[in-house]
Amino acid sequence: MIKLYENPGWGSAIVELQLALYDLPHELVTAGNIHQDPSARAALGKVNPLIQIPTLVLPDGEVVTESAAITLVLADLARSDLLVPKARKAHRAAFLRWLVFLVASIYPSFVYSDTPERFVKGNGGESYQVNVIEHRKAMWKVMEAEAARHGGPWFLGERMTAIDIFLACMVHWRPKEEWFQAETPCLWRAAEEAAKLPALRAAYKRNFG
């Protein structure tokens, strides 16, 4: 069975929601406090040397990390284009562009802001954190402009994709729900649409209440 190392509300939710939508049988393994608890770090470190979640282990033992890679692999396993437009089909290029933007530009900013003491020694960690979050807001605005251009309800317009699943989870992270509602209404709408999908109800509730 597929095994997902997770913590409720963390990036593993992006994967758990996709597993739920595809109805792929899986087992959840709670990773615990991987920022501070040495035993949690040691346990996950044996599987993923970066000590990050999501970390997925496929039934044959292959480890898959990186939420974008996992997103593509799950679509393969499910033999479905529900969330990942097929090669040479409509929306494929835009999907890949914004999926990679999400994971290469926006998602890493959490590593840099969540525990600033790893990157800034002594005083200054707080203003560094504020600056990283401001930069993240600017990146979300770039995505908002793209979503507005497509006209909703999903990020890419009429076509739901895994990007909407990412949004359903990431709007709960800093700068948090109120900011998204006020400043990026198109992203917020796509996130809400995804959160409403009946197949996601249980997994969404487990992660975000």
Ligand SMILES: N[C@@H](CCC(=O)N[C@@H](CS)C(=O)NCC(=O)O)C(=O)O
């Ligand atoms: N590039 C990874 C990023 C995953 C990531 O940053 N996960 C966070 C939790 S949401 C994490 O594990 N952080 C631990 C750390 O900061 O080292 C992906 O796309 O899956």
